[in-house]
Amino acid sequence: MTDVETRPAIVPDFGDDEETDRKLVIICSKGNLDMAYPGLILANSALGEGIQVDLFFTFWGFDMITKDRQTKLKFSPVGNTAMHLPVGGRMPQWLSPFPGMTWVATKMMKKQIDDLGVPPVDEFLDQIVASGGRLWACRMSADMQKLTMADLRDDVEDIITAADFMDLSEGAQTLFI
């Protein structure tokens, strides 16, 4: 007697034979370090599952793709009541706007991200593009901030309008972050 069951070869179905049209569009609208990551992580995971991904950067999200800003994203504890201290307890709200707090909080968060083996924003975008993801910039945000393609990462496909975005996102699952 045995509790082991022998069957014909069991092979995982990676879905290669199915033509999937699953598409994900992620709108990245934030320029804070903590809010840059949700979109990057989801984009990277989706690409690793064979899902087509387009990232659309708008408003403060522009800092993620602007050459001289993408490595300087900051995290501020101001207004964040979920900010916990390493020694336990919450950070008092009166303390968070003090000079130097943003620097300290940013440094801490960058270390935590690095400890997990998760890349900084610019390298993460390199990886997403290498995996087949495409980056798009918002026309109105570019005009407001007086930025052109020359200011953005070289792998940004184009600066596009809201109407172009409608074409881009047709039939896609869309996330606003």
Place this chain on the structure above:
Amino acid sequence: MSTTMLAGREIHVDGEGFLTEYDEWDESLALELATQIGVEMTPEHWDVIRFLRSDFAQTGQTATTRRVQAVGGVPVKQQFALFPKKPGKKMSYIAGLPKPAGCV
């Protein structure tokens, strides 16, 4: 627990077909696993698979695509070319390891 017959031997697998006894793996089995999912092994494929095995032996975890690039030295773009569409899962399947647990 299930078993399945591959490369003329019985191996232990989970419901999807991923090996559960990592010592049952050897390179002849890897060839067979690769064939099952339509991957033709080349020296570049072997580089990735051997890195996954040695990294797993050291860390006890399956390397993610990020780690295969950062530590194994195989660019993500190449991983997608070698193991189309779902490199993370396909690499770990051929290497006889669990799917990567990390998010990145």
